[in-house]
Amino acid sequence: DTGVSQDPRHKITKRGQNVTFRCDPISEHNRLYWYRQTLGQGPEFLTYFQNEAQLEKSRLLSDRFSAERPKGSFSTLEIQRTEQGDSAMYLCASSLARTETYFGPGTRLTVL
């Protein structure tokens, strides 16, 4: 499978714990995006990378959130001190500039 992959697919954690998600984009794609989707809503932009550079961060991305793409390949999204409001589907997507965007299956986070 050469699509976008995400790991884990589901994560249940207790409030206050840290969680980390991983995204592996399509190998030749230089752009990688993180979006968050809550129930019944469309996805919302969190951040995006061009190669290893993080070019834009949404104001939704509080200080508890950090994303990295260390070698311009896979990316990680970490949430520290999780809150119940962080419960959502976290979607990763990748693309080449101005071409079709491909989405991963998402990581569903539940904070108890």
Place this chain on the structure above:
Amino acid sequence: KNEVEQSPQNLTAQEGEFITINCSYSVGISALHWLQQHPGGGIVSLFMLSSGKKKHGRLIATINIQEKHSSLHITASHPRDSAVYICAVNGNEKLTFGTGTRLTIIP
């Protein structure tokens, strides 16, 4: 007001009916995407449009840049078309999404 508005929010139709979902946007864009999301599932890209019309099987997408409007049509709808259809626009490098149209096709 959202930058991307979809209508209707929910649509129920009989198998075989012609389906139209509309998307209006208020910002300048380089491209518009139509996406499909099944319950509990990931998002699949159906079309990326910057002008005119595209067709793939029973799906047709059109865009009118001047009117900032796009439509997604499904001909001869089938229960397996039941899903949430999301319109998203490429503004400044990232996608801005509508809230989706939940389509249910009854056999």
